[in-house]
Amino acid sequence: MSAHSHIDGQLPHEPEKATLEGRNKVLGFWLFLGGETVLFGTLFAAFLALRDQVGEGNPTANELFQLPIVAIATFILLTSSLTSVFAIQALHRNHVKPMIVWLIVTVALGAGFLGLEIYEFYHYVHEGHGFTTSAFSSSFYTLVGFHGAHVAFGVAWISILIAQTLRKGLNLVTAPKLYVAGLYWHFIDVVWVFIFTVVYLMGKVG
Amino acid sequence: MAHAHAVKRYSGLMDWLTTVDHKKIGILYLIAGGFFFLIGGLEAILIRIQLWQPLNDFISETTYNELLTMHGTTMIFLAAMPILFALMNAIVPLQIGARDVAFPFLNALGFWTFFFGGLLLNISWFVGSVPDAGWTSYLPLASPTYSDGHGVDFYVIGLQIAGIGTLIGGINFLVTIINMRAPGMSFMRMPMFTWAIFITSALILFAFPALTVGLAALMFDRLFAANFFEVGNGGNAVLWEHIFWIFGHPEVYILILPAFGVISEVISTFSRKRLFGYSSMVFATVLIGFLGFMVWAHHMFTTGLGPVANALFSIATMLIAVPTGIKIFNWLFTMWGGSIRFTAANLFGIGFIPTFVMGGVTGVMLAAAPADYQYHDSYFVVAHFHYVIVGGLVLGIFAGLHYWWPKMFGRMLNEGLGKLTFWTFYIGFHLTFFVQHFLGLLGMPRRIYTYQDNLGFNNMNLISTIGAILMGVGTIIFLVNIVVTAMRPKDAPNDPWEDGRTLEWTISSPAPEYNFAQTPLVRGYDAYWKEKMDGNSGMTPAEPIGPIHMPSPSILPLFMSIGLFIAGFGFMFSNYIIGAVGLLVTFGCMFLRSIIDDHGFHIEPEELEDKGVKA
Amino acid sequence: MAGNHPTTENRQKRHKVEGSQKHVISYIFSLVLTLIAFATVMAGEVNTTFTYILLLVMAGLQVYIQMAFWMHMKDRGHLYAIIGILSGVFVVFTMVIMAEYWTWW
Numbered sequence: 001m002s003a004h005s006h007i008d009g010q011l012p013h014e015p016e017k018a019t020l021e022g023r024n025k026v027l028g029f030w031l032f033l034g035g036e037t038v039l040f041g042t043l044f045a046a047f048l049a050l051r052d053q054v055g056e057g058n059p060t061a062n063e064l065f066q067l068p069i070v071a072i073a074t075f076i077l078l079t080s081s082l083t084s085v086f087a088i089q090a091l092h093r094n095h096v097k098p099m100i101v102w103l104i105v106t107v108a109l110g111a112g113f114l115g116l117e118i119y120e121f122y123h124y125v126h127e128g129h130g131f132t133t134s135a136f137s138s139s140f141y142t143l144v145g146f147h148g149a150h151v152a153f154g155v156a157w158i159s160i161l162i163a164q165t166l167r168k169g170l171n172l173v174t175a176p177k178l179y180v181a182g183l184y185w186h187f188i189d190v191v192w193v194f195i196f197t198v199v200y201l202m203g204k205v206g
Numbered sequence: 207m208a209h210a211h212a213v214k215r216y217s218g219l220m221d222w223l224t225t226v227d228h229k230k231i232g233i234l235y236l237i238a239g240g241f242f243f244l245i246g247g248l249e250a251i252l253i254r255i256q257l258w259q260p261l262n263d264f265i266s267e268t269t270y271n272e273l274l275t276m277h278g279t280t281m282i283f284l285a286a287m288p289i290l291f292a293l294m295n296a297i298v299p300l301q302i303g304a305r306d307v308a309f310p311f312l313n314a315l316g317f318w319t320f321f322f323g324g325l326l327l328n329i330s331w332f333v334g335s336v337p338d339a340g341w342t343s344y345l346p347l348a349s350p351t352y353s354d355g356h357g358v359d360f361y362v363i364g365l366q367i368a369g370i371g372t373l374i375g376g377i378n379f380l381v382t383i384i385n386m387r388a389p390g391m392s393f394m395r396m397p398m399f400t401w402a403i404f405i406t407s408a409l410i411l412f413a414f415p416a417l418t419v420g421l422a423a424l425m426f427d428r429l430f431a432a433n434f435f436e437v438g439n440g441g442n443a444v445l446w447e448h449i450f451w452i453f454g455h456p457e458v459y460i461l462i463l464p465a466f467g468v469i470s471e472v473i474s475t476f477s478r479k480r481l482f483g484y485s486s487m488v489f490a491t492v493l494i495g496f497l498g499f500m501v502w503a504h505h506m507f508t509t510g511l512g513p514v515a516n517a518l519f520s521i522a523t524m525l526i527a528v529p530t531g532i533k534i535f536n537w538l539f540t541m542w543g544g545s546i547r548f549t550a551a552n553l554f555g556i557g558f559i560p561t562f563v564m565g566g567v568t569g570v571m572l573a574a575a576p577a578d579y580q581y582h583d584s585y586f587v588v589a590h591f592h593y594v595i596v597g598g599l600v601l602g603i604f605a606g607l608h609y610w611w612p613k614m615f616g617r618m619l620n621e622g623l624g625k626l627t628f629w630t631f632y633i634g635f636h637l638t639f640f641v642q643h644f645l646g647l648l649g650m651p652r653r654i655y656t657y658q659d660n661l662g663f664n665n666m667n668l669i670s671t672i673g674a675i676l677m678g679v680g681t682i683i684f685l686v687n688i689v690v691t692a693m694r695p696k697d698a699p700n701d702p703w704e705d706g707r708t709l710e711w712t713i714s715s716p717a718p719e720y721n722f723a724q725t726p727l728v729r730g731y732d733a734y735w736k737e738k739m740d741g742n743s744g745m746t747p748a749e750p751i752g753p754i755h756m757p758s759p760s761i762l763p764l765f766m767s768i769g770l771f772i773a774g775f776g777f778m779f780s781n782y783i784i785g786a787v788g789l790l791v792t793f794g795c796m797f798l799r800s801i802i803d804d805h806g807f808h809i810e811p812e813e814l815e816d817k818g819v820k821a
Numbered sequence: 822m823a824g825n826h827p828t829t830e831n832r833q834k835r836h837k838v839e840g841s842q843k844h845v846i847s848y849i850f851s852l853v854l855t856l857i858a859f860a861t862v863m864a865g866e867v868n869t870t871f872t873y874i875l876l877l878v879m880a881g882l883q884v885y886i887q888m889a890f891w892m893h894m895k896d897r898g899h900l901y902a903i904i905g906i907l908s909g910v911f912v913v914f915t916m917v918i919m920a921e922y923w924t925w926w
Contacts, residue, residue, distance in 0.1 A: 017898075020385065024308040027901055028381040031411055034905030035373060039415035041913025042449060046423060046434060049920040053433075053440025071859050078855065082848045085891050089841055131432060135440035138432035142423065160800055173803055186892045190884050196855075197880040201862045205872050384901060411905075412912050448919050452912075499912055503923070511923050 011094050011170065016179035018172055025176040026183075033187050040191050043143040044198060051203070053135035059127050061136070061203030066123075070200045073116045074192065077151075080109035081189040088182045096170050099178070103162050106185065110155040117148050140199065147195055150188050157181055216759060224759035226310035227719055231317050232295030233614065236607075238321050239288030244681070245328065246280035249273045251678050254638070258671035260659040270655035271338040272357070276328075278341030279361065282461070283368055284324040286599055290464045291320075291375055293606050294403045296614045298379060300710035300717055301397045303388025303726045303733075308381035309374075310757040311799070316374040318767035323368025326774050330360035337361035340653065342450055343424065345435040345443040350428050356778055362425045363774040369414055369421070370770070376410030379403055388709070389748040390728035394488070397708045397732075398474075398481055401488050402467025405495040406460050412499070413456035420449035429777060444509060451502035459498040462594060463491060465602025466533060469555050472605045473537050475705050476552035477544025480732060483536040490529035490536075497526050507578045516575040523573035530566055534559060549703070550624025554605035557632050561601065565593030568643065583653070586646025592639045604631070604684070611691070612698035616716040623687035631680030637673025641666040707735035712745050720754045723814050753808040760804070766795040847890045854883045 012018045016026055054060050087102035121141070131141045158181050165174050216224050225231060253273050256264045265273070299307055307313050330336045335355040339348035348358045383404045387396070396404070424446065426432035433439035435446050474481040481487060503511060503519040537559055546552070568590040572578050581587055604627070611619045645666050650657060657663050698715040709726060710717070712734050724747035730736040737745055773788025775781075858879040861872055889895040894902055 024381050024385055027385060028308060028377050030899075030902035031377050031380050031905045033902075034909040035377070035411045035415045037906060037909030038412050038912050039419060041909065041916055042416045042419035042452075044913070045916035045920040046419065046445060046449070048917060049442060049445050049924040050434065050440065053442075055440055067859060067863055071855075074855055074859075075852075078848070078851055081887065081891060082844060085844045086841060089844070131430065133433075133439075135433040135436070135442070138426065138434055138441075142426060142432070142434075157800075160797065164801055168803075177800075183892055186887055190887055193880050193883050193887075197858065197876050201858055201876050202873060204862050205869055205876075408908070412908055416912075416916070442924050445920075445924050448916075448924065452916060452919070499915060503919075510926065512926060515923055 011172070011175070014092065015094075015170070015172055015175035016091075017176075019176075022172065022176035025180055029180045029183055033183065036187065040143075040146070040194075043139075043146055044194065047139040047143045047199065050135040050139040051206075055134035055136075058133050058137070059129050061199075061206070064124060064127060064129055065200050065203055067200065067204060069116060069120055070196055073113055073120075074196050076109050076113045076116070077189050077192050080106045080113070081186055083109065084182050084185045088179060091170065091175060091178055094170060096165065099170070100162055100165060103158055103178075107155050107158050107162070110151055110158075110185075114148060114151055114155065117144070117151075121145075144195060144199065147188070147191055150191070154181070154185055154188055158185070220761075221759070223764050224314075224761045226314045226757050226759055226763075228295045228299055228307045228310065228313055229614070229717055229719070231313050232292045232297075234317050235288045235292035235295060235320075236614075238317075238324070239285050239292055242280050242324055242328075243285035243289065246277050246285050247678060247681060249277040249280065251674055253277060254671040254674035256655060257657075257667050259668065260657050260661075260664055262656055265655075267655040268338065271653075272336035274653060275337045275340050275361070276331075279327065279337065279365070280324075281595075282341065282457070283365060284320075284327070286461050286595070286603075287372060288320055288324075289603050290406075290461070290599075291316075291372075293468065293603070293610065294379060294406075294464065297610055297710055298400050298403050299382060299386070300613070300713065300721060301400045301708050302383060302386065302391055303709050303722060303728060304382065304386040305721050305725070305754065306386075306757065307378055308385060309378045311760060311763065311804070312374050313378055314760070315763035315766060316371040316378065318763045319371035319374070319770060320368045321371075322767040322771040323364045323366070323371065326367060326771055327360055327364030330357065330364075333360075335360070342454070343446075344450075345424075345446045346437065348424065349435060350431075351436075359425075359428055359778045362421050362428065363778055366418065366421045366425070367767075367770050367774055369417055371767075372410055373414045373418075376407040376414070379407040380411065383407070388722075388725050388728050391733070394485065395728060395731045395733070398470035398484070398487055399464070399467035401491055402463045402470075405491050406463045409456045409460045409463070409495055409498060413453045413460065416449055417453035417457075420446065420453065423449070429780070444506075447506050447509060448502070451505045452499075455502040455505065456495075456498045458591075458594070459494055461599050462602075463494065465558070465599045465606075466491065468602045468606035468609070469537065469558050470540075471708070472551050472555035472609050473540050475609070475703060475707055476547045476549060476555070477541050478547075478705050479540055479544040480707075480735075481536070482539035482542075483532070484731060486532055487536050490532040493529040494526060497522060497529075501526065504573055504575075504578075507575045508582045520573055520575040524570055527566060527570050534563060534566075547705075549608070550619070550621055550628055551605050551608035553625060553628040554601050554608065557628065558598065558601040558605065561593060561597030561632075561635070565590060565597055568593065581646060583651055584646035585642045585650045585652055588652050589639045589642035589646060592642070596635055596639070601632075604628070609703075610710075612702040612715045613710055614716060615691075616696035616698050617691045617694055618698050618702055619691050620687050623683055623690065627680050627684045627687065629680075630683060631677055634673045634676025634678075634680055638670050638677060639673070641669050645670075701734075707732040709733050709745070720756065720809055720814075723754075724751055725749050751811045751814065753810050754814075755806055755808055757806045758804055760799075762795045762799050766792045769793075769795065843890065847886050850886055851883050854879045854886075 016022050051061065083102045083105045087099050087106060090096075090099035090102060129137050131138060161174070161178055161181055165178065168174055222230065222234065225234075252265060253270070256262055256270055295307075295313070299305070327337070333356065335357045337343070337357045337360055339353055339358055339361070343358060343361055346352055383396070383400060423432070423434040427434050427436060427441075433441045435441045435443050437443060470481055470487060501519055501523045503515060504523045507516055507519075541556070568586070572581055572587065572590060608619055608624050611617070645663060648662055650661075650663050657667075700714055701711040702715060703711075709728070712726065713722060726733070726745035727748040729746070733745065769788045769791030771788070772791065773785045776783070776785025776788055858876050861867060861875055888906070893899065894906075
């Protein structure tokens with residue numbers, strides 16, 4: 001009946017779904033991601049509507065964006081998505097140490113991505129592409145910035161989870177949290193796929 | 207697991223501030239939503255007093271704009287939705303045979319964020335700069351250029367905070383209904399009210415994020431000089447209309463679908479008949495929810511989207527009349543041949559049907575894009591949406607409150623006063639809004655603070671004002687009823703209407719904190735009625751009596767919401783230190799919630815017997 | 822509920838056989854898709870419409886790989902996850918049409 005009988009014992013297969021609380025958490029998080037899809041979709045829609053509104057004398061998307069930086073950022077985030085998969089795989093095998101290591105790698109890569117993004121924004125502002133410059137710039141910074149804020153939140157969240165797991169170990173309470181954080185991290189990467197496609201690459205073409 | 211962790215149990219005010227019990231949260235929603243309903247109602251009556259005669263100077267044009275904006279915003283976001291959340295919190299877990307909702311902590315957080323968002327919005331009255339750009343806050347009127355001062359800031363930030371609570375509630379109820387139904391309760395055995403809440407929650411999940419982005423964009427425009435809607439810098443004002451209505455049209459179905467659910471329960475119970483066409487009712491609800499996302503631009507026919515878009519949205523809108531019509535006929539056929547009891551709840555239920563049909567018919571009229579050019583921004587539109595929102599939703603809420611009051615509070619509302627509430631409110635409603643159709647057709651525009659003499663508007667506006675006052679009287683009678691009822695002893699039996707069909711009527715009134723001592727086994731649609739018809743005195747339990755796990759109360763949801771409230775003020779007045787402090791409080795509470803494991807506590811079988819549960 | 826222990830242990834054994842090569846292959850696929858997208862744009866001189874379509878196909882494939890394999894959406898028990906994400910995508914689709922056709926005229 002109770003969730004507690006498992007604690008400190010052998011963890012079941014897919015520990016994140018072993019308790020009702022865990023199943024609720026995973027399902028609720030999937031639905032939340034459905035809502036996040038609409039949230040980012042609206043930001044994309046606003047960007048698409050306003051992307052050509054650059055204004056006189058301001059740098060256009062084509063002049064502004066430097067694909068090498070974007071490519072590096074993409075590579076970093078994609079790799080971090082892979083390392084978080086490895087972490088969840090270790091979780092399913094009840095291998096705590098490898099899981100922690102993979103999570104630390106994930107967080108480090110996430111922080112690296114954030115650093116690049118900050119550098120990129122700093123560079124754009126110097127090029128005369130500030131938040132208030134034009135409708136294009138406002139919608140660009142809002143879309144990419146919302147994504148960056150999600151990355152930052154994910155970095156902080158997973159760090160807290162790492163600390164928790166080190167203290168409490170892997171059990172039926174921590175497992176769903178880690179699993180859900182993994183889903184969140186993949187979702188962030190999925191959003192980035194659309195950002196580099198629609199914002200950067202299409203901006204370079206158009 | 208015989209002995210669980212000792213958990214602090216609070217009493218008095220602290221109990222209410224820390225509660226994670228869905229029934230208590232339901233009551234909190236009802237109190238807060240009811241309070242905002244009274245404020246919104248007062249604003250409505252002030253508006254009607256201003257309009258009772260031509261060239262009246264009861265209030266200034268500025269105040270009129272503020273009252274108009276706050277009336278709409280308050281009624282939709284702070285009164286109607288919370289009272290629906292009150293009903294869904296109080297009833298849905300009971301109807302599906304669950305001990306709790308999926309996320310009790312988040313449930314409390316949802317309430318407190320709504321409450322502090324609403325509080326922030328209404329504090330604008332005391333600060334002296336009130337939102338005045340209409341409840342839709344169209345640009346460029348709501349832009350920093352044309353609305354300087356902090357009025358629209360209150361709107362943007364208040365709704366943003368309240369919206370978080372709504373989104374949380376939507377996810378919570380989706381997961382609750384998917385994962386926590388009692389054994390045997392398949393989807394097609396769920397009560398109609400639960401179905402309605404299920405679809406409503408899905409609409410909330412997919413509509414509210416659009417509002418979040420819209421409000422964030424408007425906030426960036428206002429506070430940080432962004433250019434989303436600043437036409438001079440390449441922004442687009444129509445974009446706001448789109449985003450607002452992509453959220454806004456599902457929002458009106460978020461409001462009306464729960465009312466459909468309530469009416470289905472009330473009419474079926476008081477006709478002593480199974481709901482006619484249950485599966486078509488479910489189908490119609492799902493279809494309305496789906497179509498609700500494809501009709502938003504019918505609010506924008508006169509914007510100039512062009513004939514293709516207008517034709518598409520016109521047809522899609524008219525399509526919605528089909529599932530709605532299915533529902534209307536199903537209710538009529540449920541009553542047909544039933545032994546109908548005209549209780550106060552059922553009066554509201556039956557009164558709902560013709561009123562809502564009228565609102566629906568004017569809806570189809572408005573859906574004809576060419577005709578809409580004539581109706582647009584006239585009192586005809588005002589009459590239409592009050593027929594569907596007040597005549598639909600508010601009558602549904604009254605029906606639900608009279609019907610479920612004993613289950614929420616353990617006392618039956620006074621039937622005589624209830625019927626008096628119905629007749630005054632119902633007659634007052636039709637007096638107020640029926641004439642407004644004709645005012646609109648005569649050419650009276652909406653959102654004006656006064657009108658000239660000799661335009662033929664005078665008598666109908668006077669009638670409308672008298673009706674509004676009568677609606678106010680009806681509401682006061684309802685309040686009197688609550689007070690009178692509260693002074694009587696708690697004596698409602700499990701099944702006070704004696705014709706209860708669903709699981710909530712199998713347990714005591716009010717429900718114990720664990721809801722079901724033993725999870726019931728559901729053997730069919732209308733689970734309790736089926737047992738009654740098979741000659742059983744109650745439900746067959748699906749499990750032996752055992753310890754019941756309960757979540758522990760927590761003060762964190764309150765502080766998280768207070769943090770957002772403080773941060774809202776900080777950012778509004780460009781005091782970023784205070785803003786950061788507020789966010790720090792919120793994130794700090796989230797951190798605490800993450801690291802402190804909530805083991806909850808157990809209610810042991812011996813305690814259940816002490817509380818008089820039959821073994 | 823603790824009743825089904827023997828079966829979970831069986832499944833656990835089966836699960837361990839499934840290695841991480843599958844994920845490395847997904848990763849390489851994603852990298853290749855990304856590379857094609859970037860290379861096409863950096864090369865320039867390609868028809869704009871064709872590039873747009875190619876970019877969207879590459880993005881769609883990559884998102885499919887990540888959601889199906891890394892987020893386990895292809896596995897059993899993900900019906901509501903699929904419904905949730907697809908409903909969100911449907912709403913987003915209407916909004917993209919709005920942004921492209923109904924904001925400027």
